[in-house]
Amino acid sequence: MDFTYASVRAAAATIAGHLPPTPMWSYPVLNATVGATVLVKHENTHPVGAFKARGALNLLSTATSGTVTYSTGNHAQSMAWASHLFGLPCTVVMPAGANPAKAAAVRAWGAEVVLAGANLGEAESHAVELAERTGQRLVSPGDTPELLAGVGTIYQEILTARPDLSAIVVPVGSGTGAAAAAVVAHELAPGCEIIAVQSASSSAGHDSWRTGAPCTRPNHTRVEGLATGRGYELPQQILRKHLADFVLVSDDRITEAQRLLATAAHTLAEGAGAAALAAVLDDPDRFAGRTVAVVCTGGNASTSELAALQPAGPS
Numbered sequence: 001m002d003f004t005y006a007s008v009r010a011a012a013a014t015i016a017g018h019l020p021p022t023p024m025w026s027y028p029v030l031n032a033t034v035g036a037t038v039l040v041k042h043e044n045t046h047p048v049g050a051f052k053a054r055g056a057l058n059l060l061s062t063a064t065s066g067t068v069t070y071s072t073g074n075h076a077q078s079m080a081w082a083s084h085l086f087g088l089p090c091t092v093v094m095p096a097g098a099n100p101a102k103a104a105a106v107r108a109w110g111a112e113v114v115l116a117g118a119n120l121g122e123a124e125s126h127a128v129e130l131a132e133r134t135g136q137r138l139v140s141p142g143d144t145p146e147l148l149a150g151v152g153t154i155y156q157e158i159l160t161a162r163p164d165l166s167a168i169v170v171p172v173g174s175g176t177g178a179a180a181a182a183v184v185a186h187e188l189a190p191g192c193e194i195i196a197v198q199s200a201s202s203s204a205g206h207d208s209w210r211t212g213a214p215c216t217r218p219n220h221t222r223v224e225g226l227a228t229g230r231g232y233e234l235p236q237q238i239l240r241k242h243l244a245d246f247v248l249v250s251d252d253r254i255t256e257a258q259r260l261l262a263t264a265a266h267t268l269a270e271g272a273g274a275a276a277l278a279a280v281l282d283d284p285d286r287f288a289g290r291t292v293a294v295v296c297t298g299g300n301a302s303t304s305e306l307a308a309l310q311p312a313g314p315s
Contacts, residue, residue, distance in 0.1 A: 003145040003234065005187040008152030008180065011058040015150060018057055018085070019046065021157050024293065029264040034280050037291040039165070040265055041158055044273055044299030048081045048105070050074035050225075051154060051177065051297045052141075056082035058150030059139065063088055069139040070094070070127040072120055072224045073102035074272075074298050075174075079139065080111035091136070093127040095119055099224060099302050119219055121229050142174030142232025152180035158293050159188040166290040167193040171275035171297055172205040172246070173228045175235030181295075182242035193244035197279040199226045199271075200248040208236050209246045222251050225272025225298060249278040257281055259309050261296065271305060273298040 024041045031037050043051035056078035060067075066089030069079050076092040083090035090111040094103055095118060103113050116126040131138035141147070154177070158168060168185065170178040178196040185192045198206045201221035208214045208231025219227040239246070254271050257278035261267040276294035280287045301309075 003148045003179075003183065003238065005152075005183055007145065007149035008156055008184055011054075011149040012153045012156055014058050014061045015054055015153050019053065022046070022154075024158060024161060027265040030260065033260060033264060034287065035284055036280065036287045036289060038277070038280065039162065039291070039293040040261070040267065041154065041293055041295045042267065043154060044267065044269060044296050048074065048077040049299045050078060051151060051295070052078035052147075053081060054153055055144075055147030055150035055176065057085070059144060059146035060086050060088060063137070066090060066136045067139045068093070068127050068131040068134065068136045069141065070120065070123045071141055072227055073099055074225055074300060075141040076106045076111075076113075077102060077109065077300075080106045080109035083111060084109045089136075091130065093117075093123045093130065095123045101302065102300060119229055120227065121216070140232070142176060142228070143234040145234065148176050148180045148234065151176050152184050154295065155181040155184035156188070159184060159192065162291075162293065163189045164291065165189065165192045165293055167195055167244075167287070167292045169195045169197060169276040169279050169292060169294045171226065171272050171295065172196045172198045173226050173272060174232045175205050175239060177295065177297065178243060179235035179238035182238055186242050194242065195244055195279065196239065196246040197275050198246070198248055199223050199254065199275070200250055202227045202229065203248055204228060204230045206246050206248055207231070209239050209243065212240060223254055223271030223275065224302070225270060226275065247279050247283070249275065249282045253278040253282050255308050258301070258305065262309055267296060268299045268301055269296050270298045270301040
């Protein structure tokens with residue numbers, strides 16, 4: 001499971017042939033609200049509305065056969081999209097209660113959706129069995145080096161444009177984003193802190209990093225993209241070597257950050273896409289006066305998330 005900065009550079013050439021760099025903008029109202037200069041990296045602008053398009057594109061650009069994977073949504077859509085792009089079959093196992101809109105989007109790209117299990121862990125077990133039975137490649141959303149290499153191109157873009165950044169805050173589900181960010185920053189901007197953030201209601205990645213070994217935790221978060229339930233070995237190996245800090249925020253703080261992105265940065269973010277900003281809101285003294293980037297990893301907000309963004313009406 002090797003992953004190096006050189007693999008990110010190689011992935012950049014592949015991705016440049018299919019996807020333009022995503023924008024990174026600063027918004028005066030947002031900056032004034034948080035007391036820092038915040039650059040929002042808009043990974044929500046990809047064809048599937050999420051950063052994981054980069055990893056899937058890099059992985060499938062060299063594939064010659066079909067894949068089986070498992071996901072709560074954005075990895076699923078990205079694998080389906082990239083498989084469609086290269087004319088390859090793809091089967092995605094999603095938990096039985098997966099967001100219907102995300103499952104529909106996966107099917108729309110031509111992938112087969114299998115709904116199985118009450119959570120991502122049970123969906124993973126079903127995917128393992130399915131891959132063994134069909135002989136197709138099993139793709140882990142966290143422990144696949146090609147995915148990390150593709151995701152790393154986000155941070156190549158960020159730090160090429162702004163090598164002076166004080167910190168980059170990255171939301172964690174499987175941990176591929178934070179791990180890739182740490183490797184790229186170590187090479188291009190060693191003075192830039194990489195800070196990971198996860199929901200306190202689904203803390204497997206955070207707790208794996210704190211304890212030094214991958215562990216499992218219950219998923220009680222309503223933020224779909226952060227509800228992975230376990231730490232993944234490859235990202236955790238990298239995070240233990242290079243990550244500056246790993247913090248937890250509440251789901252309510254994430255909703256607050258979603259609302260602020262919508263009103264102050266003209267940006268529709270799903271919960272995971274707002275988690276990085278939530279970390280900045282949660283610790284204003286830490287970020288005061290600094291120039292930081294937050295990665296809006298996705299814009300696939302569910303109908304319940306959209307409803308929660310509406311201010312409460314008069315009683």
